Every structure is written in structure tokens, then in C-alpha cells.
Amino acid sequence: MSVRPIVMLGDPRLRLKGLPVDSFGRPLHELLDDLAHTMRDAPGVGLAAPQLGEAVQACVIEVSDQLHELVNPMIVRATGDDRDLEGCLSLPGYYAYVTRRERVWVVAQNRFGRKIKVAGSGLLGRALQHELDHLEGKLFIDYLDSMDELIPVGASDEDEASAVPVAALG
Ligand code: ZN
Numbered sequence: 001m002s003v004r005p006i007v008m009l010g011d012p013r014l015r016l017k018g019l020p021v022d023s024f025g026r027p028l029h030e031l032l033d034d035l036a037h038t039m040r041d042a043p044g045v046g047l048a049a050p051q052l053g054e055a056v057q058a059c060v061i062e063v064s065d066q067l068h069e070l071v072n073p074m075i076v077r078a079t080g081d082d083r084d085l086e087g088c089l090s091l092p093g094y095y096a097y098v099t100r101r102e103r104v105w106v107v108a109q110n111r112f113g114r115k116i117k118v119a120g121s122g123l124l125g126r127a128l129q130h131e132l133d134h135l136e137g138k139l140f141i142d143y144l145d146s147m148d149e150l151i152p153v154g155a156s157d158e159d160e161a162s163a164v165p166v167a168a169l170g
Helices: 026-041 122-134
Strands: 046-048 058-063 066-087 094-109 115-121
Touching (some): 026 046, 026 058, 026 066, 046 122, 066 115, 066 122, 094 122, 115 122
Antiparallel strands (some): 058 066, 066 094, 094 115
């Protein structure tokens, strides 16, 4: 298990669509371990394989001390809308308001290929949508009308952007 460099905005590898995983052996387990280790080191709430330069459908999310390893994940149901601040480990130091679905239901496989389901709202729901977007080569800035909407961290002491929980989803 190792901490690996995170691919940054501007690197074309962030825009690749992840290929489906069909082998659930050691290479996948090492990738998932590296994702979790790198996410925790950052620290962030999630991390997707394209952010380590691997265009495959795998990501990790950790919210409330619960680690979710999601392979070939798919949103099967979504309800409501929620607008909140969001950041990304591939674009450190900036946040923006992004409207997402309020609650999502995801079907995926675990590291052994077994079917799993995760449902979440709030931070988990937002992280699920953010990380699944990465697997399609999509970034949160794609939802913005202009890069002027990006808010630098610490722009204002009283700004919500300095609140820790919104820090770097992944
Ligand atoms: Zn991200």
C-alpha cells in the first residue's frame, strides 16, 4: 500500500472514461488500497482511480469513519436537489457551489466482485456523485458557468469556504 501522486487539473488522464473492471484479483486490491491510503494522506473524503492515472471504474469514499470501496458503480436512483460547496483533490485550494441530487442510491461491486448497494445524502451523497463523475472523466468545474465561480480557500474568514467538512471531496 502506498501514497501515490494525485493527477492534477490539466492532465488529460483526468478526462479519460474509466474502463469496467472485470478482474478482481491482486492488481485491483492494490489499486483500492492505494486509493484509500492516498485519500487519507491528502486528506480527502474520496478518491477515484483516474486521479491516480488509472482509467478504470473504481473509487473509494470515506465518510463517518466508514470506508466504501466501489467497483463498477452506477447510480440507480436519485431524489431531490442540494446546493453546497464542493472541492476536489485534483484542484486543491478552490471550491464552488454545485447543485447535485440530494440523495442517491448506488449499485456497485466490492473488491471481490460481489454486488453491493450504498445510499447516501449530505456529504456521502455528494461524494458518491463527485467520485462517480471522475470515472466518466467529469469534474465539478464542468457544472460551473465560469471559472469565476471558483472560491479560493480562505478568501474570507467568515466565508463558508473555510469550513472543513467541504474540504476536497476527492
Ligand atoms: Zn474530485
